[in-house]
Amino acid sequence: MEQLTLPENFFFGAAMSGPQTEGGWNVGGKLENLWDTWSMEDIGAFHNRVGSYVGNDFMRRYKEDLELLKGLGLNSYRTSIQWSRLLDEDGNINPEGAAWYHELFRASKEAGIEVFVNLYHFDMPTYLFRRGGWQNREVCEAYANYAYKAFCEFGKEIRYWFTFNEPIVEPENRYWHPIWYPQHHSFQEACEVQYNISIAHALAVANYHRAVAEGHMLDDARIGMICNFSPSYTKEDPSEADLEALRMNDGLTNRWWLDLVTKGELPEDVIATLQELGIKLPIRPYDDQVLSSGVVDWIGCNYYQPCRVQAPSRDRDEWGNPLFAEPYVWPERVMNES
Template sequence: MKTFPENFLWGAAASAPQTEGGAFEGGKSASTWDKWFELEPERFNAEQGPSITSDVYHRYKEDILLMKDIGMNSYRTSIAWTRLLPDGKTLNQEAVTFYRKYFTAMIENGVEPIINLFHFDMPWWLMEKGGWEVRESVDHFAFYAKTAFEQFGDLVKKWTTFNEPIVHIECGYLSNFHYPCKHDFKLAVQVGYHTLMAHVYAVKEFRKAGIPDGKIGIILNISPAYPKSDSPEDLEAKERADHVNIYSFLDPAVLGVIPDKLIDLFERNELLPMVESYDRELIAENTVDFVGMNYYQPLRVKAAVDPRFPAKDRSDFYNGYIWPERRMNDYRGWEIYPEALYDVAMLMKEKYHNIPWYVSENGMGVAEEERFTDAKGQIKDDYRIDFVKEHLEQLHKGIEAGSQCFGYHMWTFVDCWSWLNGYRNRYGFYRVDIENDCKRTLKKSGAWYKQLIENNGC
């Protein structure tokens, strides 16, 4: 058996917009998802919007007992900015009461809350001003972060600023999956820069808050780039991909610098964002205590074919390719490559001063899981168990090699709503029956995870 370190965090991850529901209850205002669904419900799978999701707003006590039942000792979720500060200025006491009860219930049942501040849920009032496109957003986020630390810092000791910031940049400004569905590379870089500075200012507010035993980090989705060949062109494509997708946030968050190669790449392509003269100093002064790493799939790259200059898209920096030996999760269109998790562990050890980190998301989304239900009504999701086992094997190898990983969180605990995909793909240890009052039913993977936790390994 592969045994993990003592006090290893075993748990799951989720977010407020994907689980809470109660979209307009308790004083909450609209996020971009609430408003987008109102404007274009046909864009969403089966017209499933964020108003109910898995209804944690009303069911958190039930869910925490289920967490305890399978032995989870930690859980990462987020606060809804739109609930805590509905207009960006006024503290919503109903939200404070809800979150304090929620976090206290976790702690009382042996589940440590790890709380994230932003999980793609931009307030509509701020989106109307331009969202992350405008520098004003940095100050608004800093005030939100300060408010959260003041209200919950006595309960929550581990905080993160953003979940997968590259996603709302890519999906909102280089593709068509997040509002506002623009396609503008230079604007995407500016959005990314304001997001980075919002993170920096939130870290600054955290240091000022002086939370006893408090730690702050950021959650990044890491898809290591693997080149098609050892040719100089393909190796350069890998370097560009890693700089744009990984080092753009990881370097400033951990090392306190924006990589020179990234700055040079953007400058040569007329993509540099507008900055303030004091930003570099603030970035250097406000690094993180730990990093959460979300890993699902690798990135296979080769040299760009007929790149435009200046670049109009990331495809002008590198192209993807299909690795002939790949295994696929066809439901998500994602390659299954557990070996990358070892490479991530070594990256953290060797490039980032062996900073403490944890696997903040890893999981397998599958559609129509009811096909695998047995006579007793349990979903036999052996494919998910196999997926986790393979990834834990690589993670254990990385820990044995000296990488400071302190936990593993699955995406997710109960099946959740997933943006435009709605409930198409399921990820949870518990099935949520959205046709039957969101009833929770334990899957085989949940029972297996309970044994894994009891043994602290597999």
């Protein structure tokens, strides 16, 4: 059998996150986050009733887990720092939380495994959510402070950074579709959150460059964003309405983030359509200057599936939210054929 080898400097790794794996939800000065809150209020919503309390018990098992990763031939993994573990309610470093991440990064280096660090994996501290969460501009500022504190604390240990994982998911799942706690059904809220996450990202990238200028980061450090891009398609012989559905679906879920991280701006055509529909974005004077800081060094891409859409059969859903598109079932689709 021919032996295949990976190119030099190729990262072969795995992905995890703090809220999914760490456990230890209330130890070491960690604050409650939304996954903890949801676990306490409705543990039945979680598979096998395993909420945030245990995760994968990574805080206790990290050494053996790193051995498993190494045994699989991996040379890297991506995880996240939990905002609710690293900082206290005053926005200052929680020493016990920082110590845990220092130990994890030390052990990873000892195992010969590079760590890619993401700063936010849908795990808003609950006390900030109760102040409005991403709908509150002050929470964006709090996130920027958290990012800066993380850069300064771990900048000489971590080379590869990301501001957000899959930023489209939280507006959709928490504020529009009734999936995640607190299961809101408001497209208006979803758009406010999507806009302010964009602002928070740009503020964090600006603070990354500040940390670089102050000498806190490794010389070859990089900053990016991880997006779950779903390429948008429609029918082979589309109507004008189908093409309009394609434009808005792609604009909201893909181009929005691509324009932010490559141009430092948001797609004007999407913003204009939202405003025509009466959606009020929390735009402030000089936000274009804020967003201009959002350009990154690289982009993470999580790919799950394409998104096939067509013109909607109605203008509004059952909660009164605007409908831009409906799923299109491609007649020639195939999946998991052996």
